Amino acid sequence: MRIAVVDSGIDAEHPRLENLRCSGVSFVQDECGRVSTVMDFEDRLGHGTASAAIIYKFCREAEYVAVKIFQNELVSSEKTLSTAISWCIENSIDIINLSLGILTNSPSEELLRVCDEAHYRNIVIVAAGHHNSNNDCYPACYPSTFGVTWGNVPDFRKHGYIPDSPIEFIAKGTIQRVATIDGGYRIRSGTSLACAYFTGIVAAILESHSKMDLTTLKRHLVDNADRNIKPIQFGRQTRQIDFPAVRSSELVAVRKRVFSSRIDQRWVGRLGVFPASEKEMRAFVELPDYASFPVTMYLDYPRNVDFRKLSISKKEESLSPATGPSSNSMEGFDTLVLGYYSDQMFESNIRFGRTLVDKCLLENKNIFAFDFRLQSELQEHMRNHLYNGKVYVPGVTQKLFDDVMEFRYLPPVKVPVLGVIGTSNRQGKFTTQLRVKRIMENAGYRVSYLSSEPQGELFGANMTFPYGYQSAAHIEQEKWQFFLRTYLKGVSEFQRPHAILTGTQGTTIPRGNRDLIIGNEIDTLSFLLGTMPDRFICAVNPQDSIGYIRNVCKVVSVFCKASPIFFVMTPWKRVFKKTETGQTVAKHLTLDEDEKNDCRTRFEEALNKPVIDIMDHKNDGLILRTIEAEFS
Structure with missing residues (x-):
């Protein structure tokens, strides 16, 4: 068995590592970002030696390989880590210990790829979670790795299990005396040590069952976990968002269920x-x-x-x-x-x-x-x-949230996201989305579509997030951003569109009087924070003031760092009248051609952007060129 300790090197002369069979390699990244290989694996920091000595308690017959990525400080890069893991894959390593982690919501594609490759080749990667379990940490949160956190473990040979968590396993990580360089010792605690203990537990199992595949190994670890062992929560408690871990054997089925069309073509006809x-x-x-x-x-x-x-x-x-x-x-x-x-x-x-x-x-x-x-x-x-x-019934449930969040490790969205917003309701925002989608598809572009209207899935939307009237978004609003951003990452990764289209419902910001009750504006802003459009199309009314339109665009710009590419205008104006009973009702009066042209000209001069009749097919070319110019 060959065990790689990807860390700061190993001091093979330490008393705790007596008779250790050890070789090593080092990866160094220069100022230009190139990663080179050298044969120096001397530990100058002690971190790798501590991890190796813990693992060595469990498995003294294995060959240890020091894969050094930390040189003079415990800082490295994702590229160096990915290169080190790739080297392990190609050099017949059986277990990779990563007592380290990257605190990020968007790990690199290459890191994901090499971890998946290791899993495919039945290579165990054991990785440390962050000390604060509320923070995502990679590669421990990948479904292809065994993520480990720390806990109170009286017997270091035992481990715990956390159901429905990206970091599934618990091992000994409380304060203890560990090996360091120059034959010395120091007092340390944390998930790095827990990771090494868990690697030792895995090594001992595989030493007795060398043909065990990873699925069987995980089942064995879950079945034999001590249910009394609980994780340590470190640092200030924050509001907990439950992110379940995906099991690798379920990954393809979950991906198909989540990111394919949710309408079964076989049962819908006319x-x-x-x-x-x-x-x-x-x-x-x-x-x-x-x-x-x-x-x-x-x-x-x-x-x-x-x-x-x-x-x-x-x-x-x-x-x-x-x-x-x-x-x-x-x-x-x-x-x-x-x-x-x-x-x-x-x-x-x-x-x-x-x-x-x-x-x-x-x-x-x-x-x-x-x-x-x-x-x-x-x-x-x-x-x-x-x-x-x-x-x-289209909607977003906790089950769908759980399914989507299994893919939170995916890299950021790689394609442009175009949003449609408006200054009020009943402006044809949904119609605008359908027209833009059709125009782009007719030009040969693949467009993925996330709708906020329940009927969206019957018009080619991959999914709907119906947060408006009688909202069917049945997850807490604090989860919206996590859900929407992760969903769009999955759409970008698995569907490979040229662009993603989405759109809001209702108004974006309140009008005028501060005392007015806010409608769904908070929902709309939460939706925008989740989808984060790069550019947007804004629907306006003929009676909107220039100042109000600018304020709407400014808010979206502040929230999403996005700017408008053109405006669409409703062809009617609202007239409010009182009935005999004293109720105020709104009527829509269609503008004549002169009125429409006057309004469009006024808006274009003030906003310095085209104001387009979205239903006029003569404008299709202008719409396409405007979008292409923004994203080319």
Whole structure:
């Protein structure tokens, strides 16, 4: 057995290392970043000697290899560490001890690659976690390594296990007398020592079971862990975010589940949309060709049916709350896209929606529901009707968070992230995202899409993070940034797009009066901090002041270090009127061409950026050139 101690070298003459069989190599990085090899493995710091002496307690017959990366101080680089691990892989090392770590949220791709390569070749890497278990530390947090933290361990031959943690194992790391250079000793504690003890435990197991693969080894270590051993929490306690570790055998399945399309193409065929007049259904009405599946039926409330206004060609038919749609109309689709019908003011409309859902369940129609509150109601219907279809409610659950966070070690996003934001709601931000996506794809670009609207997954989004109305983002807001950043890293790594597109909901910052109750602005800013767009498109209203638009852009610039590339303007203005009962209602009045042109000219002169009609296909070339110019 060959054990590599990647550290500061080994003092092979130390009394605790009597009869040690030892060779070594050293890696040095120059000022230009080149890493060279020398044969000097003398320990001038004592750290490597302490680790080797601990391991030697367990396994005296192995050959030890000092792989020196620390020269005159305990500082090295990821490149040097990666080079050292790669050397170990190519030189028949069986166990690599790394009593060291890199405190980062974005370890290098090369470090990940060499650790995965070692795992593939059945080489054990034992790595130390950080003293403060709240901090991610690499390579200990990689799923391909055995991460170790410290604990109170009365018997140094024993170890503990931490379920659902990136650092899974505990070993002796409390204050103790350890070997150092020149045959001396000193008092030390920490995860570096715990790592060496755990390496010794692993070496003793493999000495008796030389053919054991890594999966079997991990199972053996878990099964034989002492459940009474607990980790030491060092330093000030911070709010704990639970990051479960991925088991290497599950990695491919989890990756496919998380980063592939979440809509199974096998069960979605033709879409029926209800209620068609709802804001969230606007894209199905205006851009049906942009949907991933054919939209073959539009259904609406009995008291709200006006298909001419929706510009939908549909045969007239009688709709009643009692009977719902006719049997003939039900044959036109296999999947019902179900909006927020239960929030209707008219009882007859709610009854109609329930009747429609009942009919769909009786006929085993699939249901794609926006409203998570309907899940229990749908489940009750399913039990009563022996339902054989599929029900899907897009959202973010703790389970999805756990799955995504298993990939937190991935390198940073490598491609441009383009966001769509707005100064208010009902501005066509979702429509803008679909148009930009189509324009870029028509030009040959691969675009990955993260939507914040529940219907996004039916328009080609890889995932939705529906944080707006009746939010289905069922994780604490403090976790949003971790989740979104990690998800985009996975999209960048596994899907290899040319760009990532995303967009917000609602307003970005409050308007005017400080006393106004803030809506979902905090949610939007949290979403932006998670997605961190490099550039953004901003939707504006004709009645927005230049100062307010600039403030919106400034806030996004401060939060994300991003700048706008162009603006899109809604073609209507809001007029507020009071009803006879004293309520204030908003009406949208469409601008004529002269009014639109005047507004666009005014905005372009003040903001020094194009203001584009996103629905005018004559602008497709301008939109594409503007995006390409920003990211070229």
